[in-house]
Amino acid sequence: MSKMTFGKAKRKVSKVMIVVLSVVVLCIVVFPVFWLLNISFLSQGGLFTEIPTISFFGEFFSAKGYAEVLLEPDIYIWIRNSVLVSVGAVAVSVFCAVLGGYALSRFRTNRNKVFLTMIICTQMIAPALIVGPAYIIFSQVGLTNSLIGLVILDSALVLAFAIWMMKGFLDGIPRELDEAAMIDGCNHFQVLTKIIIPIALPSIMTIVVINFFDIYNEYMFAMTFITSESKFLSPVGLSTNSSRVGLDWAHLLPQAVITCIIPITFYFIFQRYVVKGISAGALKG
Amino acid sequence: MTNQKRIKLVNWSMLLPSIALLFFVFGLPLIKNIQLSLTDAKFIEKADFIALENYVKLLTREDFYNALRVMLIYTVCYTIGIFVVGFATSLLLEHNPLRRGKSFFRTMYVLSYAVPDIVTALIFTWIFNYNYGVVNYFLAQIGIIQAPINWLNSSEQALYTIVLIEIWRQFPLHTLVIYAGFQEVPGELYESAEIDGAGGLRKFFSITIPHLSQILSTLLILTIIWSFKRFAMIWSLTKGGPSGATETVVIQIYKNAFVDNKMGLACATGVVMLIITLLIVRLYMKVIKRSSE
Numbered sequence: 202m203s204k205m206t207f208g209k210a211k212r213k214v215s216k217v218m219i220v221v222l223s224v225v226v227l228c229i230v231v232f233p234v235f236w237l238l239n240i241s242f243l244s245q246g247g248l249f250t251e252i253p254t255i256s257f258f259g260e261f262f263s264a265k266g267y268a269e270v271l272l273e274p275d276i277y278i279w280i281r282n283s284v285l286v287s288v289g290a291v292a293v294s295v296f297c298a299v300l301g302g303y304a305l306s307r308f309r310t311n312r313n314k315v316f317l318t319m320i321i322c323t324q325m326i327a328p329a330l331i332v333g334p335a336y337i338i339f340s341q342v343g344l345t346n347s348l349i350g351l352v353i354l355d356s357a358l359v360l361a362f363a364i365w366m367m368k369g370f371l372d373g374i375p376r377e378l379d380e381a382a383m384i385d386g387c388n389h390f391q392v393l394t395k396i397i398i399p400i401a402l403p404s405i406m407t408i409v410v411i412n413f414f415d416i417y418n419e420y421m422f423a424m425t426f427i428t429s430e431s432k433f434l435s436p437v438g439l440s441t442n443s444s445r446v447g448l449d450w451a452h453l454l455p456q457a458v459i460t461c462i463i464p465i466t467f468y469f470i471f472q473r474y475v476v477k478g479i480s481a482g483a484l485k486g
Numbered sequence: 487m488t489n490q491k492r493i494k495l496v497n498w499s500m501l502l503p504s505i506a507l508l509f510f511v512f513g514l515p516l517i518k519n520i521q522l523s524l525t526d527a528k529f530i531e532k533a534d535f536i537a538l539e540n541y542v543k544l545l546t547r548e549d550f551y552n553a554l555r556v557m558l559i560y561t562v563c564y565t566i567g568i569f570v571v572g573f574a575t576s577l578l579l580e581h582n583p584l585r586r587g588k589s590f591f592r593t594m595y596v597l598s599y600a601v602p603d604i605v606t607a608l609i610f611t612w613i614f615n616y617n618y619g620v621v622n623y624f625l626a627q628i629g630i631i632q633a634p635i636n637w638l639n640s641s642e643q644a645l646y647t648i649v650l651i652e653i654w655r656q657f658p659l660h661t662l663v664i665y666a667g668f669q670e671v672p673g674e675l676y677e678s679a680e681i682d683g684a685g686g687l688r689k690f691f692s693i694t695i696p697h698l699s700q701i702l703s704t705l706l707i708l709t710i711i712w713s714f715k716r717f718a719m720i721w722s723l724t725k726g727g728p729s730g731a732t733e734t735v736v737i738q739i740y741k742n743a744f745v746d747n748k749m750g751l752a753c754a755t756g757v758v759m760l761i762i763t764l765l766i767v768r769l770y771m772k773v774i775k776r777s778s779e
Contacts, residue, residue: 439605476593
């Protein structure tokens with residue numbers, strides 16, 4: 202074999218290797234999700250077997266769990282609560298981030314630099330550190346066991362990152378645009394709403410999507426601050442059911458699948474923004 | 487009103503919502519935290535001032551050092567693991583030869599990011615189940631293990647199992663960030679290195695890594711800080727057990743505050759933890775500054 206063809210063969214082998222390894226990683230990523238879907242369709246008898254079974258079209262296939270779970274009104278209430286809190290908190294955090302990001306990007310005073318540092322420093326505080334004192338403060342103003350309380354908490358938790366990203370995006374929009382609009386008689390708020398926001402809309406969308414995932418996923422505050430079942434968010438509803446005595450897996454697993462449906466659908470619709478947002482978030486540092 | 491004054495007013499009114507929100511959720515509780523750490527507060531009842539007693543108690547408790555140790559092991563394993571996985575997967579993406587392979591695999595790799603922590607915990611409770619788990623079954627079938635492994639209920643493995651699960655949940659972020667970093671390296675550098683006869687590994691270590699150093703150092707400190715904060719996964723997998731084997735400082739704070747009714751002690755632990763975090767960040771900044779000079 203000549204040297205030339207040997208090099209070609211080697212390159213071909215490494216290409217095949219890359220594809221094979223990529224598929225292996227793909228399986229590791231997808232398998233747990235597939236497995237949840239699989240076992241959620243098993244009857245109680247099919248769950249507790251030494252040999253793992255594939256439920257679809259097998260003898261242990263059972264959609265009874267789904268049928269029963271979907272008849273429980275709680276599930277819908279919890280999902281509605283989750284959606285309400287996520288939408289509310291995303292709206293609040295993005296509103297604050299657009300305004301704050303604009304100010305920090307356009308007015309570069311020393312005081313604003315200090316603010317930016319302080320805002321970023323809030324990220325060093327572990328949420329578990331403030332959960333106790335925040336509970337006491339929130340209960341004094343009647344914001345515990347309240348979805349509005351959660352909106353306030355969740356929007357603050359994601360705000361620092363949102364402002365940081367927003368400032369990064371706005372820094373990329375030339376200031377000459379602002380100045381031109383000001384000469385035409387716009388004030389800063391008009392510049393923001395008429396010029397900046399339309400240009401930055403894809404970036405704002407990115408922040409919306411990323412924040413949505415983080416907020417939908419938030420668990421600690423949702424578990425601690427909410428006591429009445431009618432106000433549970435769906436992850437809390439799931440974990441409460443999973444820690445009940447006489448745990449009923451045949452109900453729990455369909456419920457877990459239902460809890461995932463919103464974020465996973467959301468992910469496949471907006472995956473372009475997710476990819477962009479995650480990569481930009483840390484890169485802008 | 488002068489222009490200067492107007493700008494000041496605009497600036498303030500734009501920053502006010504953010505600052506108010508962050509002050510109410512982070513600032514005020516932090517002040518309250520420091521104040522409570524000096525009292526014998528239980529929960530909402532009135533508390534007496536006891537000066538530094540909580541801190542003395544904390545620093546003489548075996549539990550606290552155990553939690554610090556667990557947090558350290560967790561952070562080190564998690565950080566190393568997630569960077570290895572992040573590099574491996576982003577290299578696989580970067581060199582994917584298929585026509586639409588890059589975007590397809592990238593989309594699929596990020597899937598686990600969309601699965602909520604609580605659901606992830608539930609899935610892996612099953613997958614790593616001692617009797618019925620598919621992992622034990624599979625490992626036994628291919629002959630790697632003789633007896634089933636108690637992944638989540640033994641104090642030897644539980645922490646490492648959690649680290650694995652956390653890596654599964656979080657690695658897409660590292661993949662995407664490192665992959666995005668690759669795109670910023672100018673292609674000519676590789677071409678001229680190839681002319682000089684440099685191989686793949688050589689190119690990776692002398693061109694790719696130096697170009698990524700800024701991104702990687704930001705990502706590293708963020709990973710460490712994030713790993714300190716992780717709560718939901720550990721809580722729903724083991725609640726810190728068995729016998730404290732997975733009890734990180736964050737889990738301990740929560741337990742003290744809401745399970746054992748020792749709010750004062752929990753707050754003191756929080757203050758110590760914050761100080762540790764700040765020290766690490768300071769130290770890190772110093773190292774970065776020195777190495778970039």
